[in-house]
Amino acid sequence: MIPQARVEAAIELLDQIIQAVRDEGSAADRLISQYFKTRRYAGSKDRAAIRSLVYRAIREIGDCPINGRAAMIQLAQNDAELALLFDGSMRAPAPISDKEFAEAAKISQKNTSLLPAWLAEKMAASDIDTAEQNALLGRAPLDIRFNPHLTDIDTVLAAFPEGQVISGLPYAVRLPEGTKVDQSPLWKSGAIEIQDAGSQWASSICQAQSGMKVIDLCAGAGGKSLALASDMLANNNAAKLDLIACDTDRNRLSRLQPRAERAKLPPIEQRLLNPKQENKALGDLAHQADLVLIDAPCSGSGTWRRNPEARWRLNPTRLQRVIDTQSHLLDVASQLVRPNGYLVYVVCSVLDDEGANQITAFLNRHPDWTVENPDIQAGCLRGDGRRFTVLQDKSDGFFVSRLRYIGR
Numbered sequence: 001m002i003p004q005a006r007v008e009a010a011i012e013l014l015d016q017i018i019q020a021v022r023d024e025g026s027a028a029d030r031l032i033s034q035y036f037k038t039r040r041y042a043g044s045k046d047r048a049a050i051r052s053l054v055y056r057a058i059r060e061i062g063d064c065p066i067n068g069r070a071a072m073i074q075l076a077q078n079d080a081e082l083a084l085l086f087d088g089s090m091r092a093p094a095p096i097s098d099k100e101f102a103e104a105a106k107i108s109q110k111n112t113s114l115l116p117a118w119l120a121e122k123m124a125a126s127d128i129d130t131a132e133q134n135a136l137l138g139r140a141p142l143d144i145r146f147n148p149h150l151t152d153i154d155t156v157l158a159a160f161p162e163g164q165v166i167s168g169l170p171y172a173v174r175l176p177e178g179t180k181v182d183q184s185p186l187w188k189s190g191a192i193e194i195q196d197a198g199s200q201w202a203s204s205i206c207q208a209q210s211g212m213k214v215i216d217l218c219a220g221a222g223g224k225s226l227a228l229a230s231d232m233l234a235n236n237n238a239a240k241l242d243l244i245a246c247d248t249d250r251n252r253l254s255r256l257q258p259r260a261e262r263a264k265l266p267p268i269e270q271r272l273l274n275p276k277q278e279n280k281a282l283g284d285l286a287h288q289a290d291l292v293l294i295d296a297p298c299s300g301s302g303t304w305r306r307n308p309e310a311r312w313r314l315n316p317t318r319l320q321r322v323i324d325t326q327s328h329l330l331d332v333a334s335q336l337v338r339p340n341g342y343l344v345y346v347v348c349s350v351l352d353d354e355g356a357n358q359i360t361a362f363l364n365r366h367p368d369w370t371v372e373n374p375d376i377q378a379g380c381l382r383g384d385g386r387r388f389t390v391l392q393d394k395s396d397g398f399f400v401s402r403l404r405y406i407g408r
Helices: 003-023 028-037 044-060 068-076 080-084 098-110 117-125 130-135 153-159 197-206 223-233 256-262 278-285 316-334 356-365
Strands: 142-146 172-175 192-194 214-216 243-247 269-272 289-295 337-347 369-371 386-388 398-405
Touching (some): 003 044, 003 068, 044 068, 117 130, 142 153, 142 197, 153 172, 172 197, 192 223, 197 398, 214 223, 223 243, 223 256, 223 289, 269 278, 316 337, 337 356, 356 369, 356 398
Parallel strands (some): 214 243, 243 269
Antiparallel strands (some): 142 172, 142 192, 337 398, 386 398
16 A cells, blocks of 8 residues: 555545544444454555554544544644545545645644643543653553463563563563464463553452452452452462352453453353442342452543554543442442451542542441551552552553441
8 A cells, every 4th residue: 555545545544533532432442453354465564553543543533533634634643645645636635725734733722732622621620740641652662461370470580571460469470572472382371461550450459369269359350350360369279269259231240250261260250230220139148248349430530551542432421420320339249348458449540530539428427447558568548549650650550449338
């Protein structure tokens, strides 16, 4: 493909992504994959160049553009080589008019942040400065977690000589970008999983141990459930785990058992929940759990490095929707924990509305709970929890709070 055709393809893809943002449709990576499946003529270099242009636009433009052409023109303002490719030749985008350039300049002057204006204000109110905001749209590292019941750190580092141990996380290794993890014998044997350091910190803070009854209330595809199970087996290769993984999404939850089998873990009980009716499926567990983990639905602001167009999808109404869901799940979980048991609340967000403010509100509603956050070498205290950020902790951004039930 000629360079002009690559730009035109990027415009087409951005049109699809922008429409999906408005319709709450598929994520960008899925749309890109589908696009190339129907365009076999695009070689590997073409695909890489087009993908690079698309993600450059997504990362560098704060407010969602009106269409793909407008997005590319915004990039072209400060990229003379890109602007020259709008030459109107065969398979090329039409030349940029003076009106289009003027409109792009007007938008750029108005939006100086990489975030939509309302969201930048939320970040500032949560003491997330511009540098941290911009870091949320950088490139994420490649972290793995190894299963200590299947391998050890020496074996992992022998398989990945360029890997780096992550201080404070006993089973974490950071690998160079582009490492073919899925081609390693350790991957094929189930000895390692891809998991960001932030998620590993959250699981570590749970302090799951053998003999505990543990409930993962929002298990999703089971990444943290597997980490909890691994911790529960670390010093006791039991044949049974008293671990219950729950979720409202059948498709996501269905991925857990194959992953557990690959990791050579005992079976993990699964329960499918109906939103707002969770107690119907969990009634027999009232005040039985030693530990409940809530990895709650959230804005995902801490994970934008992996899914940068998600910030275009977020608006005040959607944010309030997840805040309400988080509050509800905290109340549900509070009914499952036994006296002196623990509730660990996690959100992949750096916004106080989803983190510190949620825990403050929960403690006001439930005075029979207290905060017992462990003293660890990562994150910073934020209200009644710890917040992790990209620049400070070299992980995804998130908030976690560990609470103990002192009622009777």
